[in-house]
Amino acid sequence: MTSPTDERPTDERSAGRPVPARRADDRPVLAARDVTVHFPTKGGAVHALDGVSLALHRGRTHAVVGESGSGKSTLARTLALVQQPTAGTVELHGAPVEAARRRRQRREFAATVQLVLQDPFSSLNPLHPVRYLLSRPLLLHRPKMPAEQLETEMLQLLERVALVPARRFLDARPHELSGGQRQRVAIARALAVRPDVILGDELISMLDVSLRLEVLNLLATLRDEEGLAMLYITHDIATARYFADEITVLYAGEVVETGSGEDVTQTPAHPYTRLLVESSPDPSPESLAAGPGGDGERPRADAVAAEPPDLISPPSGCRFHPRCPLARPRCAEASPPSVEVDDGHRARCWALTDDEQYQRGSAA
Amino acid sequence: MSPTTAPAAAGTATTEAPVLLDVRGLRVDYGQPGDPLLAVRDVDLQIRRGEVLGIAGESGSGKTTLITALLRLQRPPARTTAGTALLHPRPGQDGPPVDLLTASRRELRALRWERLSVVFQSAMNALNPVHRLESQFIDTLAAHRRMSRTDARAHAHHLLELVGIPASRARSYPHELSGGMRQRATIALALACEPDLVVMDEPTTAVDVVMQRQILAQVQRLQAEFGFAIVFITHDFSLLLEIADRLAIMYGGRIVETGTPAELAGDPRHHYTAGLRDSFPPLRGPLVPLRGIPGSPPDLRTAGIGCSFADRCAGAQEDCRSTVPPLFVEGSRAHACLHPVGTPAPSSPGGRP
Ligand SMILES: Nc1ncnc2c1ncn2[C@@H]1O[C@H](COP(=O)(O)OP(=O)(O)OP(=O)(O)O)[C@@H](O)[C@H]1O
Ligand SMILES: Nc1ncnc2c1ncn2[C@@H]1O[C@H](COP(=O)(O)OP(=O)(O)OP(=O)(O)O)[C@@H](O)[C@H]1O
Ligand code: SF4
Ligand code: SF4
Ligand SMILES: [Mg+2]
Ligand SMILES: [Mg+2]
Numbered sequence: 001m002t003s004p005t006d007e008r009p010t011d012e013r014s015a016g017r018p019v020p021a022r023r024a025d026d027r028p029v030l031a032a033r034d035v036t037v038h039f040p041t042k043g044g045a046v047h048a049l050d051g052v053s054l055a056l057h058r059g060r061t062h063a064v065v066g067e068s069g070s071g072k073s074t075l076a077r078t079l080a081l082v083q084q085p086t087a088g089t090v091e092l093h094g095a096p097v098e099a100a101r102r103r104r105q106r107r108e109f110a111a112t113v114q115l116v117l118q119d120p121f122s123s124l125n126p127l128h129p130v131r132y133l134l135s136r137p138l139l140l141h142r143p144k145m146p147a148e149q150l151e152t153e154m155l156q157l158l159e160r161v162a163l164v165p166a167r168r169f170l171d172a173r174p175h176e177l178s179g180g181q182r183q184r185v186a187i188a189r190a191l192a193v194r195p196d197v198i199l200g201d202e203l204i205s206m207l208d209v210s211l212r213l214e215v216l217n218l219l220a221t222l223r224d225e226e227g228l229a230m231l232y233i234t235h236d237i238a239t240a241r242y243f244a245d246e247i248t249v250l251y252a253g254e255v256v257e258t259g260s261g262e263d264v265t266q267t268p269a270h271p272y273t274r275l276l277v278e279s280s281p282d283p284s285p286e287s288l289a290a291g292p293g294g295d296g297e298r299p300r301a302d303a304v305a306a307e308p309p310d311l312i313s314p315p316s317g318c319r320f321h322p323r324c325p326l327a328r329p330r331c332a333e334a335s336p337p338s339v340e341v342d343d344g345h346r347a348r349c350w351a352l353t354d355d356e357q358y359q360r361g362s363a364a
Numbered sequence: 365m366s367p368t369t370a371p372a373a374a375g376t377a378t379t380e381a382p383v384l385l386d387v388r389g390l391r392v393d394y395g396q397p398g399d400p401l402l403a404v405r406d407v408d409l410q411i412r413r414g415e416v417l418g419i420a421g422e423s424g425s426g427k428t429t430l431i432t433a434l435l436r437l438q439r440p441p442a443r444t445t446a447g448t449a450l451l452h453p454r455p456g457q458d459g460p461p462v463d464l465l466t467a468s469r470r471e472l473r474a475l476r477w478e479r480l481s482v483v484f485q486s487a488m489n490a491l492n493p494v495h496r497l498e499s500q501f502i503d504t505l506a507a508h509r510r511m512s513r514t515d516a517r518a519h520a521h522h523l524l525e526l527v528g529i530p531a532s533r534a535r536s537y538p539h540e541l542s543g544g545m546r547q548r549a550t551i552a553l554a555l556a557c558e559p560d561l562v563v564m565d566e567p568t569t570a571v572d573v574v575m576q577r578q579i580l581a582q583v584q585r586l587q588a589e590f591g592f593a594i595v596f597i598t599h600d601f602s603l604l605l606e607i608a609d610r611l612a613i614m615y616g617g618r619i620v621e622t623g624t625p626a627e628l629a630g631d632p633r634h635h636y637t638a639g640l641r642d643s644f645p646p647l648r649g650p651l652v653p654l655r656g657i658p659g660s661p662p663d664l665r666t667a668g669i670g671c672s673f674a675d676r677c678a679g680a681q682e683d684c685r686s687t688v689p690p691l692f693v694e695g696s697r698a699h700a701c702l703h704p705v706g707t708p709a710p711s712s713p714g715g716r717p
Contacts, residue, residue: 243645275574281602283602284648308572
């Protein structure tokens, strides 16, 4: 499935878009290394993230999927330096961003990494016209910009997010725009500082479904034509497949699987990922004809407990074991190692090391 | 057979099943009579006994307005300005149908829970936060089914177990339960009196996909046991393809297309239906570039002289801007489009048996 070289396969995965091939020397723009975040609370520490690593590369999108509470937003906030990790580091262009130096680095960092949130309604002040919303970040980073240049740059930003004729949108207020248009203004505002990285947390989930693809396709264009690195957080694994180069699956604050968008969705290796894929509604003719749970080996979604784990005292060993149909005694005793099931496709599950049967099933 | 498709009994007999609720010419406005927002316009809809009718449509297209008007749960400034909604008696019971839109408060009280019930997105609204779960069931059952409290408690535990909540949790307060459990308890409560029709407005939008799948499997098991009809409202067209017997698509306050999931997914006639279908990337099979539906929702303040989708429609022609498309009926399906999507999609899905 995955080609052994670093050349990106030009299959339908990229939906026909031109993609700059990832070179071997391509260092991540932004990376989390063994990041742990614990939130102290009255009842004990919430283990929001434990030992999570993830890298974002130029011109590529990395999706993070997982159930509610699995730590997706915490990871985005940590990468944006909004959340201080309990342990582990965040690296920008290969160099750790040290906590002590953050204050000085903050502005430079914000010019490189922009966090865009899900809610296009609350993230834009309704009283301000688009002109104001865009001029602020432009002037913050280049305060001496002359007025004509400011005007030109604002119009260019609106054109980049396909809000045309740009002049008409410049004086609109958020309530005069559709949800998709508002989300594009939020993206234009993030682009104003010329970032290398966009961290999108549930960017499209508040939008009507008809507007979601418009925003995703815009982000794909920015990634492909301007080489932005992107983190795409979602609970919708189908859009992750459509839009992302790689997918990381979080479960209860830990990475359980990571690989190319096609590998993770078409041949999921971890039982939780399989459950997620099986549970997701799918409009494709293949799926409607076959129905989920067809091959008898995948866990039937309704046979598995749906309750997420308690993160104050997370389950021992593999955190998925109380819900896992394949759980065996050692799953509760020790945390499974990360196993490479295919080139660049890794998962953490004892069944992958123990059962030849299961392993073949997952890589088939 | 997958666990997520409805039992065959519910899936096959629907076209012949008798009509349960017959809605004609429904109109609902918001705001002042002089300057109304026309949220629901000229809606005709039939719901048959035991079927799952899925309603999908854009945000703001009038789905919630439609069902709150039907169930007489609407609040000002909403006003129902025209239409009838005839609820037919149970088979074997005599009497004329009741028009829900003109029924008295007393008549409505008698119908709620026992013949009609509703589940909204936020379960917290339906459950009383200061009462234990169990006592809310017992009160409802005692009032509407005239059960003794002992019988009602036993029945409450049975209902909760049907949605996967063990009897040991029955004495919990709502805030002690997870969101998914609360939503399942709300569904069990809606079914407590074995109504003929359960309306669900985005019942699983706020829960996780794994939980959603489990809730739906439980609803379908309950439906197989009790045989109620369901109106299931969601923006998730791909979900409806899996669970509904029949679909109604709303746009700009109107129903623009009805048909089976296989018909609407494989061969949509209205251009909005086609656009909606193509807004969901497939999880399996080849990936194709998808566009969604560029443009903005229609302005509901103007009565409109043409098709309200014309501004966003790739197939629009001149007459679309001057003629409001009537509903064209083609056998068991119908659409309101002057120039329907012509060529069937290359591969049409198998859909439900
Ligand atoms: N400030 C905080 N204090 C205590 N606990 C927190 C805090 N922020 C997050 N958490 C907890 O950390 C865990 C991870 O939360 P996070 O918001 O990262 O999850 P998520 O994957 O983004 O979920 P969702 O899909 O619901 O947005 C959750 O259990 C959450 O309740
Ligand atoms: N209380 C109200 N006053 C005025 N207008 C309203 C009110 N409630 C809803 N509307 C308007 O009526 C139209 C239909 O709204 P409705 O809530 O029925 O849509 P919906 O299809 O349920 O949307 P969603 O998918 O977002 O729930 C919208 O244009 C909405 O803005
Ligand atoms: S390690 Fe064990 S419990 Fe965890 S996913 Fe694998 S089989 Fe299931
Ligand atoms: S009536 Fe005209 S504008 Fe409306 S959907 Fe059909 S072709 Fe498009
Ligand atoms: Mg989150
Ligand atoms: Mg609604």
